[in-house]
Amino acid sequence: MTVVGGRLLEADRLFLKDFTSLTFKNHMMAVEALHQAGGQAKEYAALYLRHENTKLTEAESVALEAETNEGARFQATMFAKIYAEFVGAVEDFGALCFAIRHRGADGILSHYLASQVGEVGTFFDHVLNNTSEDLSALMKLPDLASIQRQVKPDMFTILSNHYTNAPKLIAEVAAVYRTPPLGTVIRDLSTLPPDWPERIHMLVEAPDARRTTSTKGAIPQVFNKVKHRFMLIESPDEYAKLPTAAGYKAVAIEKTGPKVQVLIEAVGRVSMGAAEIAAVIIALDGAIPTWARCAPRQLPEGIDAEGSSARAETEGRIRITRTARDARVQ
Numbered sequence: 001m002t003v004v005g006g007r008l009l010e011a012d013r014l015f016l017k018d019f020t021s022l023t024f025k026n027h028m029m030a031v032e033a034l035h036q037a038g039g040q041a042k043e044y045a046a047l048y049l050r051h052e053n054t055k056l057t058e059a060e061s062v063a064l065e066a067e068t069n070e071g072a073r074f075q076a077t078m079f080a081k082i083y084a085e086f087v088g089a090v091e092d093f094g095a096l097c098f099a100i101r102h103r104g105a106d107g108i109l110s111h112y113l114a115s116q117v118g119e120v121g122t123f124f125d126h127v128l129n130n131t132s133e134d135l136s137a138l139m140k141l142p143d144l145a146s147i148q149r150q151v152k153p154d155m156f157t158i159l160s161n162h163y164t165n166a167p168k169l170i171a172e173v174a175a176v177y178r179t180p181p182l183g184t185v186i187r188d189l190s191t192l193p194p195d196w197p198e199r200i201h202m203l204v205e206a207p208d209a210r211r212t213t214s215t216k217g218a219i220p221q222v223f224n225k226v227k228h229r230f231m232l233i234e235s236p237d238e239y240a241k242l243p244t245a246a247g248y249k250a251v252a253i254e255k256t257g258p259k260v261q262v263l264i265e266a267v268g269r270v271s272m273g274a275a276e277i278a279a280v281i282i283a284l285d286g287a288i289p290t291w292a293r294c295a296p297r298q299l300p301e302g303i304d305a306e307g308s309s310a311r312a313e314t315e316g317r318i319r320i321t322r323t324a325r326d327a328r329v330q
Contacts, residue, residue: 008108008281008285019096020282024275025271027271028271031085032264034081034085038260041078042066042074045065075255079255080200082267085267086266090176093274094120094121094123094174095120097123097138098112098115098122098123100277101123127174128171128178133167134163135166135280138170155283159283169273169276187252188250190240190245191240192236196236198255198256202251203232203233203249204231205248207247207248208244233250
């Protein structure tokens with residue numbers, strides 16, 4: 001069990017404290033910077049053109065950007081990175097939940113750092129397949145009846161609200177992980193719809209590439225391709241002319257301003273939702289010294305082998321707030 005003297009491991013307590021003060025904010029900080037840069041795409045494109053060719057004057061780099069339309073490439077890249085941050089926030093959320101559920105003898109921090117994409121997918125699939133489970137069942141936590149006998153009424157009210165709201169949030173995040181967000185489709189490149197220039201395209205499959213058929217959905221596929229190969233392409237119409245065009249699969253994502261804003265807001269909700277989960281564990285640890293004794297020793301579910309390691313380096317702490325309680329994914 002993840003206890004020392006009936007309580008959380010000290011390392012877990014420090015991890016959750018740090019998680020709720022800094023770590024959960026990392027994706028929100030990143031998307032804000034990316035969004036600001038994307039909104040000034042021409043200026044930033046001209047700037048990096050001067051880095052590519054240090055002999056260019058500022059006026060020459062501005063003229064070159066206008067000639068090459070490099071700002072559009074810069075903006076598309078920033079949007080792809082924002083999408084990747086969204087996926088990263090979702091996977092970090094799932095990794096935290098998985099680590100709490102399966103904390104065992106090594107504790108939450110150890111499982112969180114070692115968690116893989118397959119384990120995140122396994123947890124989310126468990127959530128989607130067991131919709132009647134409450135927070136105590138999902139996370140192997142004390143049930144509300146046992147909590148009520150051990151805490152003051154005001155703390156019980158706070159914990160009750162979290163026990164009610166957290167499973168809804170977890171289910172929403174799980175659904176997003178397995179189902180592409182609105183405006184995102186996976187298509188082969190043999191035929192392109194008229195609106196294809198309004199989307200960015202992330203190549204995820206090629207006909208000659210050694211691969212196994214993926215069942216992970218659009219979100220993990222895009223994240224992996226942004227993280228490992230950055231397969232953002234700007235000429236899907238040229239791929240469509242290839243004899244093997246049907247073998248090329250791409251995730252097409254709307255890049256309109258409203259869609260970008262929805263993604264940014266979703267990053268905030270998912271990140272704050274993760275902070276809420278961490279805050280619940282902190283509250284339980286402070287209110288019920290022996291709560292962690294219900295921690296499971298082993299992983300009861302099978303782990304799928306898809307994906308690569310999802311890691312996070314963490315620090316932070318928050319109080320349980322109304323804002324965090326109301327976090328939702330749209």
